[in-house]
Amino acid sequence: MFPASFGYVAARSVAEALELMAKHGEDGKLLAGGHSLIPAMKLRLQSPRTLIDLGTVAGLRDIREDGGQLVIGALTVHADIAASEPVRRHLPGLSDAASVIGDVQVRNRGTIGGSVAHADPAADLPVILTALNATFVAQSPSGSRNVAVDDFFTDFYTTALNANEILTEIRVPIPAPGTGTAYAKLPHPASGYVVVSAGAAITRQASGTCVAARIAIGGLGSGPLRAVATELELQGKPLTAQIIAAAAAKAAEETDPVEDAYADAEYKRHVAGVYARKAIEAALERARS
């Protein structure tokens, strides 16, 4: 299978890529690792006339600490995020999610920026980044702006990025002491994509009381959904098994899950509760240690 013919330009900097985007307009498409775009182009679901390659831009691949945040360059591949020492130390939930995307070969090519900009409703990273309250840095010819994760995923395969913007960085706050983060996923047995998944960030006091909780669920909607009812059930309560189970059971409350041949809505609602509980329990375990 071949994509339809297209032109190719290798950008050498973000500034040059922005110029190329302005020049090619709607006919141009940014290429990062290509692990969502190239399959879509081979199936002729997408036929951009020009690919603007960001893979040749230096400096968007590092992970660094900056002012209480981990800053992850948009071209960082999943394998490097999964293996990153600062990610494992501060954000093990992100390491969990990056290590269960696709397979080894996919994780060696696919990038965090490509994944979130593609905004597949069955992707892993949008879910954990919602639980971790990430911020996305978008650069345009007029400067850069920050977009909060809760405002970023706007619809199926659609984000708040404008046509003249490039996602350059993902900034994730380093959680407060006493916080644990985790990701739990039910993968489709053939494709490995998310059927239902859950990300959790739980902050507990030494007494065992929950002081903060952010829970996100994937697979139910057009993008990650905050499980607000679950969060409210946990806040201020002792994190006992019963309270966690009761809170997790509300994870799919007021959702209208997308059905497919593999999982119907009722099943997805049920499994959302199961995976929310798994993620909360794993996050709590890490918060304790």
Added chain:
Amino acid sequence: MTAEAEYAAVPITVIVNGAKHEAVVEPRTLLVYFLREHLNLTGTHVGCDTSQCGACTVHLNGRAVKSCTVLAVQANGAEVKTIEGLANGDAFHPVQEGFREKHGLQCGYCTPGMIMTAVHLLETNPNPSEDEIKHALDGNICRCTGYVNIVESIKWAAGKMRK
């Protein structure tokens, strides 16, 4: 603008199995077809052609990747290693030897990809557990063996490489 100019072919330089190759390719050329049809390195196979099966696995700058999902232009300036680049003259790579010793193949179609993934695993983790081997093979599908002997082959190779 003519179609030819708009979709201009792109000059690339790729080091494949240690040898430098310069070529001019259509941008839509996939790396696997560049290897097979431009360089006649047909050891890398096209299986599913949808980044599922792993038959097309090669190393790109030292990492296992699915060459059906990489454009040849993305490999410009990179080093590629294929199954043809593993043996040292007549001496098989220990993973190739392991597949022979432990009967890690039947039809052989998936074998080049299996071996390239296994070599990448052993380069990053010289002493993998059985579970780690199985997880590393998540992106390589075999329809003949049932995987048991593939895992045995990789264990054998890991033992030999540690000696």
